Amino acid sequence: MLAAVQAAFWDNGYAGTSLEDLLAASGLGKGSLYGAFGDKQRLFLRVLREYDEANDRMLREQLEQADRGIDVVRGFVAGPVRDPSGAQARRGCLLANTAMELSASAAEVAAEARRSYAATTAVLADAVRRAQREGDVAPRLDPDGTARAVLAGQLGLILLGRIGQDPADLSAMAETLLVGLLPAS
Known part of the structure; x- marks a missing residue:
């Protein structure tokens, strides 16, 4: 049920999601919805926090399971723009969309955005450190600063995807971003 509520907020934004949308998505009546979750804002914050925590777990698992640290950083940047149809890029990221709204x-x-982005930056910095140990990224780079720049670049790609930038152009931008931010040893 919360996944359907999350989808409604993701597709319409906070302001664009009506009480009727939430009732339809949740399958609950008004009294039940408010009784279970409180008001719209509390429900939204719960959905957003769960989304952020799921993304954090996924990124940490990717780092644990990846063959190379650099693959995690590459996947993080290119992931939102990989869909050749551009549908995922146009949908964007729930957190980024929300932060802008x-x-x-x-x-x-x-x-919540600061907390989530700090957690993401920490994992990306660990991935950069690992990539440095593995010889895939220059040791002179500051892992924390590089991780912040990677996050900023990915957020820029998300924004460009939301406004309908050509998917092939987004992929090319992601590659250029990665080459610039992650020079080899």
Whole structure:
């Protein structure tokens, strides 16, 4: 049920998701929805936190299971733009979409975005350190600064995908970004 609620928020944004949308997505009546989750904002924050935590777990698992650290960073950057139809790129990332929509007006959303992006940056920095040990990335790079730049680049690609940038152009931009940020030894 929360997956359907998440999809409604993801597809329509917070402001564009009505109570009727949430009732239809959840299959609950108004009293049950409010009784289970409180108001729309609390439901949204719960869905957003679960989304962020799932993404954090997935990225950590990828780092544990990857053959090479650099593969994790490459997958992180290229993942959102890999779909040749551009459908995933146009949908964007729930957290990035939300941060653009609500961070200026909702302190809880801004705090959640900062928390989530800090966790992502930490995993990416670990991936860069591993890639350095494996000889795939120059040892002179600062892993933390590189991880922040990788995140910023990926968020830029997400934004460009949301506005309908050509998928082939997005893929080329991702590759150029990776070559620039992750020079070999």
